[in-house]
Amino acid sequence: MVDIVKQPGRLRRAPENFLSEAEIKAVGEGRRDFLRKSFLTAAGAAMAVPMLARASEGDANILQNPEWTTTLGQPVAVRPYGLPSKHESQLVRRESPGLTRVGAASVSFAPLQGMFGIITPSGLHFERHHQGWYDIDPARHRLMINGSEPAFVKQAKVYNMDELMRLPSVSRIHFIECGANTGLEWGNVAVPTVQYTHGMLSCSEFTGVPLKLLLDDCGVDYRKARFVLAEGADGSSMTRTIPMEMVESGEVLVAYGQNGEMLRPENGYPLRLVVPGVQGVSWVKWLRRIEVGDKPYATKDEAVHYIDLLPNGQHRQYTSVQECKSVITTPSGGQALLDKGFYNVSGLAWSGRGRLKQVDVSFDGGINWQAARIEGPVQNKALTRFNIGWVWDGKPAILQSRAIDETAYVQPTYGQLRLVRGTKSIYHNNAIQSWKVDESGEVSNVQVL
Numbered sequence: 001m002v003d004i005v006k007q008p009g010r011l012r013r014a015p016e017n018f019l020s021e022a023e024i025k026a027v028g029e030g031r032r033d034f035l036r037k038s039f040l041t042a043a044g045a046a047m048a049v050p051m052l053a054r055a056s057e058g059d060a061n062i063l064q065n066p067e068w069t070t071t072l073g074q075p076v077a078v079r080p081y082g083l084p085s086k087h088e089s090q091l092v093r094r095e096s097p098g099l100t101r102v103g104a105a106s107v108s109f110a111p112l113q114g115m116f117g118i119i120t121p122s123g124l125h126f127e128r129h130h131q132g133w134y135d136i137d138p139a140r141h142r143l144m145i146n147g148s149e150p151a152f153v154k155q156a157k158v159y160n161m162d163e164l165m166r167l168p169s170v171s172r173i174h175f176i177e178c179g180a181n182t183g184l185e186w187g188n189v190a191v192p193t194v195q196y197t198h199g200m201l202s203c204s205e206f207t208g209v210p211l212k213l214l215l216d217d218c219g220v221d222y223r224k225a226r227f228v229l230a231e232g233a234d235g236s237s238m239t240r241t242i243p244m245e246m247v248e249s250g251e252v253l254v255a256y257g258q259n260g261e262m263l264r265p266e267n268g269y270p271l272r273l274v275v276p277g278v279q280g281v282s283w284v285k286w287l288r289r290i291e292v293g294d295k296p297y298a299t300k301d302e303a304v305h306y307i308d309l310l311p312n313g314q315h316r317q318y319t320s321v322q323e324c325k326s327v328i329t330t331p332s333g334g335q336a337l338l339d340k341g342f343y344n345v346s347g348l349a350w351s352g353r354g355r356l357k358q359v360d361v362s363f364d365g366g367i368n369w370q371a372a373r374i375e376g377p378v379q380n381k382a383l384t385r386f387n388i389g390w391v392w393d394g395k396p397a398i399l400q401s402r403a404i405d406e407t408a409y410v411q412p413t414y415g416q417l418r419l420v421r422g423t424k425s426i427y428h429n430n431a432i433q434s435w436k437v438d439e440s441g442e443v444s445n446v447q448v449l
């Protein structure tokens with residue numbers, strides 16, 4: 001194995017200048033607790049010997065009855081709406097003080113390092129608000145559908161929530177990723193944890209009405225109206241253009257359901273647009289209006305924001321589809337391996353162009369690759385969980401994952417991405433993420449070109 005850690009020029013250390021010292025410490029402590037717990041239960045074979053040894057030394061947790069075996073438990077419905085265990089209180093959305101915060105416009109990141117499978121619990125779904133969130137009264141919420149010219153629709157209509165919820169519904173699992181996810185890594189401002197590098201990512205089962213059904217209901221002239229403008233009810237005047245082909249595919253939903261219940265207020269209650277595969281900004285929350293038109297609208301959120309600055313100084317607009325990407329979530333930056341031996345390396349992969357085909361994992365910074373186990377069923381434009389067993393020999397290692405989607409697109413290295421995109425972008429960074437494990441087992445964020 002080539003020792004990539006010693007190869008000059010291929011490795012850069014994260015400056016970790018993104019959080020305050022105190023915060024890095026707090027986050028780190030929580031995560032280490034998490035790791036200890038999960039590896040004790042999950043790492044079966046490797047942990048069996050030390051556990052037996054402890055029992056024979058008189059482990060009080062085995063020899064004495066804990067209070068929960070000898071007393072009455074809590075009755076039902078003490079908490080009419082269930083909550084996580086108090087022992088999991090570290091696993092929360094976190095805001096980064098390093099990101100611009102203007103009033104209520106901010107981001108909270110999902111704690112990917114502690115999540116399993118592919119569904120994001122609704123209370124841990126990341127949040128991105130340009131002007132804060134509202135808990136809108138559904139009885140007063142309306143959705144209007146109109147044309148930029150009267151001839152584009154037979155009849156403009158306004159729907160209330162009751163009317164929308166009577167229509168035929170579908171339920172589908174999709175990921176949502178903010179276009180700015182992993183944005184700080186462009187400038188090699190590597191941030192310490194996967195929560196902050198990749199946590200503007202979530203995946204839910206959404207329930208709602210295909211937008212096509214509503215447009216049909218209004219009698220849209222699809223030969224003339226080739227674009228849709230979606231508008232939110234919040235003060236940010238959030239508006240995005242969506243090409244009509246996406247709507248005609250039947251994938252775009254006007255959704256009210258998320259993971260089996262109504263949307264959470266932070267995520268657009270009572271109505272949001274679901275635009276599978278497309279960056280989060282087009283998933284307009286508190287959706288109040290859909291206009292059909294014959295050209296892209298060039299609104300502020302697509303002409304000025306959410307554009308990609310290229311090395312030649314030109315701006316690229318309407319780069320909406322989130323390209324194929326993956327990240328190892330455990331172990332990841334800020335966590336620590338406790339001992340040599342077996343670890344289940346686990347992560348997430350996704351593509352805005354459809355289904356995942358393969359995920360490869362490297363333990364030596366991208367020199368050798370092995371196919372990871374993909375946990376099926378692999379779904380269209382949804383997160384996919386991958387796992388692979390690894391025996392850590394106690395030496396420095398660099399863990400990477402590389403996803404390939406059904407179009408045969410391969411997730412790029414930082415070197416490949418920078419060649420095309422430069423370093424001045426904010427949005428659409430889908431490069432291969434590297435986590436370095438040092439001799440002490442500490443895991444940190446590094447970039448391999």
Ligand SMILES: Nc1nc2c(c(=O)[nH]1)N[C@H]1C(S)=C(S)[C@@H](COP(=O)(O)O)O[C@H]1N2
Nearest residue numbers: 126127128129130178232238267280281285
């Ligand atoms: N009305 C409205 N819709 C919005 C936003 C907003 O600020 N207002 N933020 C957008 C952005 S930039 C993203 S990334 C996603 C975030 O969705 P979430 O908060 O449910 O994670 O919502 C999008 N829809």
Ligand SMILES: [Mo]
Nearest residue numbers: 178179280281
């Ligand atoms: Mo976003």
